[in-house]
Amino acid sequence: MSGLMKLVILVLCSLFFAALVKFLYDYLWRPLRIQQMLNSQGIRGPPYRFIHGNNKEVAKMRQEALSKPMALRHDIFPRVQPHIYTWINKYGKNYLSWDGVRAELVISEPELIKEVLKNSEKAFPKRKLTLFLSKLVGNGLVTVEGEKWVKQRKLGNYAFHGESLKNMTPAVIASVETMLEMWRGYVGKEIELFQEFRLLTSEVISRTAFGSSYLEGQKIFDMLSKLAIILHRNLFKTRIPWISKLWKPADILESEELANEIQGCVMKMIKKREDRVVNGEADSFGNDFLGLLVNAYHDLDDKNMLSLGDLVDECKTFYLAGQDTVNSLLAWTVFLLAIHGDWQEKARREVIEIFGNQNPHPESIVKLKIMTMIINETLRLYGPANGLMRKVGREVQIGKLVLPANIDLYVANVVPQHDPQLWGDDVHLFKPERFAEGIAKATKYNAAAFCPFGIGPRSCVGMSFATMETKIALSMILQRYTISLSPAYVHSPISVITIQPEHGIQVILKSLHSNV
DSSP: OOOHHHHHHHHHHHHHHHHHHHHIIIIIHHHHHHHHHHHHTTTTOOOTTTTBTTTHHHHHHHHHHHHSOOOOOOOOOHHHHHHHHHHHHHHHEEEEEEETTTEEEEEEEEEHHHHHOOOOOOSOOOOOHHHHHHHHHTTTTTOOOHHHHHHHHHHHHHHHHHHHHHHHHHHHHHHHHHHHHHHHBTTTTTEHHHHHHHHHHHHHHHHHSSSSSSHHHHHHHHHHHHHHHHHTTHHHHHHHHHHHHOOOOOOHHHHHHHHHHHHHHHHHHHHHHHHHHHSSSSSSSSSSSHHHHHHHHOOSSSOOOOOOHHHHHHHHHHHHHHHHHHHHHHHHHOOOOOOOOHHHHHHHHHHHHHHHSSSSOHHTTOOOHHHHHHHHHHHHHHOOOOOOEOOOOSSETTTTTEEEEEEEEETEEEEEETTOOOOOTTTSOOOOGGTTTHHHHHTOOOOGGOTTTTTTTSSTTHHHHHHHHHHHHHHHHTTTTTEEEEETOOOOOEEEEEEETTOEEEEEESSSSTTT
8 A cells, every 4th residue: 555545544534533523522522511510500401312412302392282282271381382391390490401412501580581681791692593593584683793783773773762653653553444444344253363463563564664565575474484484393403514514404495595585575675765766766765664774784884884684684583573573462462352351341441541432642552551461461471482592602600500601591581471489379360450560560570570572781672662563453453343252262372483373363353333
């Protein structure tokens, strides 16, 4: 054998040995070291399984939970997050689990939740995006970090607060009126609300943020929905990075195609705005959210300028969040009012007392105290977000725990909202009176006991917009109809980005006015 051949074999063997050592380090030694380190501090959890972590166990638990019928009750936690429910009861409120090779510390103690979410030292940044989440929202406000986040948050604050919200009210009212006009044909009949509210919230975010309509944005909404479904079915599948590079499964190929098509649709919207200015049809790109983004894209100051990729990702984020979150909130609120006729009547009396038969006006929306209580209780029981994802950016101490750098955190903010120790033995009952004296009193001044939109600097920028839209829609519905749950309704909450009714929400409408 020639010397050259021996050298080649030696190099190949060395590379193979180095790759094997790295593989064993990443997939065996490091996970076991982290597990031992946290075990020594009293943090237990399901043991690490080679390569797959706990993903197979989680997938099995979720499948079993969804296969069982559910009675009409609001104790949804064991169904929508059965693995977290099971392991909290077995290992304690904070436990260690494994998403493949990645260590994930699940925290549900309110004090630790507050410490993580309110941390101002950048110790707990957003974790690296999974492949499918990057296709869904990219580097939008929900996931971006650092100076980019500051820049994008500033735009979001301007677009969805204060005077901007007031200016959105007519568009929200017009969208609700269009929906209610369609409902005239369903009086005394069954109607499925989740789809109705999906169309409504799509129309509202299209009008208010992007100056278009649902029909114009329909293709984007449909593609985002497909991406969300792909993301959901791949949540607990283990992927080895180098295998994914060599061979792309059908879901990866489809998600890439959908992401490219969405980018093309957004680019057309941007060009339409730019052309109007170039052709002299408009003297600015507009004051809505899309206009602010296009202005930032053309800004000559690097501190304010957005890249084209960031602009597209921000549009995807707000199309998805602006529609999905409010759709879920509206649907579950009306569902609860359909069951609890006494609270439906209380809310209706308040609406009539404040607005009469007139459309809601911004100055008086803040007076809807009973409706605010109802919305808060809905968010407690059926909050849109399951949890918040972070990572440990550097070795840090929270509470009595010392956490190593580069492990993931899952802030299970839904857990305190269903905790009988915080809310009493009636925790699973719909009781809006809990919030009669405000959120602070209801939570005994424990901010992390109720944080459906997060807390701290990265709380949801669209919270005020979501509650405003919900209050306007509910007010206009209650002025016209009483709502009761249809016998056809099957209670089956599932988690797909937000908490959704698997089979829809069927109700019966009864008109309050004889001429309808």
